[in-house]
Amino acid sequence: MTLTGVAALLILVLTYAGVAVGRIPGLRLDRAGIALLGGAAMIAVGALSMEDAYRAINFDTITLLLGMMIVVAHLKVSGAFRALGGFAIEHAHAPFMLLVILTLLTGVLSAFLVNDAICLVMAPIVVHVTRVINRNPIPYLIATATASNCGSVATITGNPQNMVIGALSGISYPAFSAALAPVALFGLVVVIVIVRMVYRAEFARTAELTPEVYRGRMLPGQVLKAVVVCIGLAIAFFAGVPVAKAALIGGAILLLTRAIKPARIYREIDGPLLFMFAGLFIVVAGAEKTLLTSDMIASAKDLGLDHVWRLSGFTAVLSNIMSNVPAVLALRPFIPGLENPERAWLVVAMSSTLAGNFTLLGSVANLIVAEQARRAGTPLSFGAFFKVGLPLTLVTLLAGTAWLAL
Numbered sequence: 001m002t003l004t005g006v007a008a009l010l011i012l013v014l015t016y017a018g019v020a021v022g023r024i025p026g027l028r029l030d031r032a033g034i035a036l037l038g039g040a041a042m043i044a045v046g047a048l049s050m051e052d053a054y055r056a057i058n059f060d061t062i063t064l065l066l067g068m069m070i071v072v073a074h075l076k077v078s079g080a081f082r083a084l085g086g087f088a089i090e091h092a093h094a095p096f097m098l099l100v101i102l103t104l105l106t107g108v109l110s111a112f113l114v115n116d117a118i119c120l121v122m123a124p125i126v127v128h129v130t131r132v133i134n135r136n137p138i139p140y141l142i143a144t145a146t147a148s149n150c151g152s153v154a155t156i157t158g159n160p161q162n163m164v165i166g167a168l169s170g171i172s173y174p175a176f177s178a179a180l181a182p183v184a185l186f187g188l189v190v191v192i193v194i195v196r197m198v199y200r201a202e203f204a205r206t207a208e209l210t211p212e213v214y215r216g217r218m219l220p221g222q223v224l225k226a227v228v229v230c231i232g233l234a235i236a237f238f239a240g241v242p243v244a245k246a247a248l249i250g251g252a253i254l255l256l257t258r259a260i261k262p263a264r265i266y267r268e269i270d271g272p273l274l275f276m277f278a279g280l281f282i283v284v285a286g287a288e289k290t291l292l293t294s295d296m297i298a299s300a301k302d303l304g305l306d307h308v309w310r311l312s313g314f315t316a317v318l319s320n321i322m323s324n325v326p327a328v329l330a331l332r333p334f335i336p337g338l339e340n341p342e343r344a345w346l347v348v349a350m351s352s353t354l355a356g357n358f359t360l361l362g363s364v365a366n367l368i369v370a371e372q373a374r375r376a377g378t379p380l381s382f383g384a385f386f387k388v389g390l391p392l393t394l395v396t397l398l399a400g401t402a403w404l405a406l
Helices: 003-021 031-044 050-056 059-078 080-092 095-112 115-134 137-152 158-168 173-198 200-204 220-239 243-254 261-266 270-291 292-302 307-324 322-333 341-357 364-375 381-406
Strands: none
Touching: 003 031, 003 270, 003 307, 003 322, 031 050, 031 115, 031 270, 059 080, 059 115, 059 158, 059 220, 059 243, 059 261, 059 270, 080 095, 080 115, 080 220, 095 115, 095 137, 095 173, 095 200, 095 220, 115 137, 115 292, 115 364, 137 173, 137 341, 137 364, 137 381, 158 173, 158 243, 158 270, 158 322, 173 200, 173 220, 173 341, 173 381, 200 307, 220 243, 270 322, 307 322, 307 341, 307 381, 322 341, 341 364
C-alpha cells in the first residue's frame, strides 16, 4: 500500500469513527464538521484532486434533500402540520385509537416527506396532547419515533439514506415504492401491536378522550398552496420525473410568497446535514480510489453479500455501529458487483432504516423525539425505548428480508 493509501485509510477510519460518535474529544466539531474535515484531508493528502472531489459529490442527492427540506419547512411554518395533527388527534376517542392515529399519521407523512422533519413537528404535538388529557406520553412518543422510521422505508423521499440509494442505484420511484411500501405498512402495524403489548397498563384505562389541541396560527392560503405542491410532487415522482428536479422546482415554487419571509424557511433547513453528505461523498470517493482494487470489490461475493439474509444482517449491524447514511456510503462500491444490484440496494435501504429502531441512538429521528421530550420535561429513557425497539427491529427486519428474498 502506498503512503497516500495509508493516509486515506487513516482518514476514512477516523472520519467514520467521528461521525459514529458524533464528536471529537477536546474539539467542538459536530458530525458535519468531521465529515468536511475528512473530505478536506483526502484532498490534502492527494487521494483526490479538487476536480475529483467535485465529481464525487452526488448533487442529485443534495438537491433532492434541499428541495424536500424547503417543502417541509413551508408546511411547518404555514401551520399545515399543526392543523393536520390537531384534526386527527381530536378524533381519537380512546387511548388505543390515539396510538393508532399517531402511528399511521406519522408513518404516512414520513413516507413522502423526510422522517426527521416529521418527528420535529409531531413530537411537540404528542407531548402537548398527552399532557392535556393526563396520559403517559412515553408510549406515544416511542410510537412516533419508530413509526417515522418504518413509514420512511416506503419511498425514496422518506429519509436521507433512501435518497442516497435512489441517486446511486437509479431505481425509479414507483419501483422502489412497489418493493418496500408493503414492508413499511407491515412495520406500522407491528409498531401498534408491540407498543400496545409493552405498555398494557396505559391502554387498559379506556377513558373517553377529549383532547384540546393547540393548533397555533395557520395561514390557510399558504397551507393550500403547500398541499397542491405536495400533490404535484407525488404525481411527478410516480410519473417518472427525476426526483431531484421535481423537489427543487416544488421547493422554489413555495418560496414565491408574500406571506412568509424566506428567512423563516431558511432557518428550518438542516444545513449541517447537507455539509455532512458532501464531506462523506468525498471521503468515500478518496478511499475508493486509493484503497479499493477490483479484487477487493469482488470480495463482496466471497463475504456472501449476494445472499439477501446475510446482506440484510450485515447492513443492520453496520448501521448501528456507524449510523445509516455512512453505512450506505460504505457499501456503495460493493453493491454494483453483486448478482442482483437492484435487489441488493432495496435490501440495504430496508435494513439500514429499520435497524434505526433498535436503540434510542439508532436514528436521528429517535434522537429528535427524545430531545423534544426532554425539553418538555418528559425524558424518554434508553431502556424504555429498547423494550419496544428490540422486538420491533427483529420482527420487521425478518419480515422485510423474507419479503425481498422472495
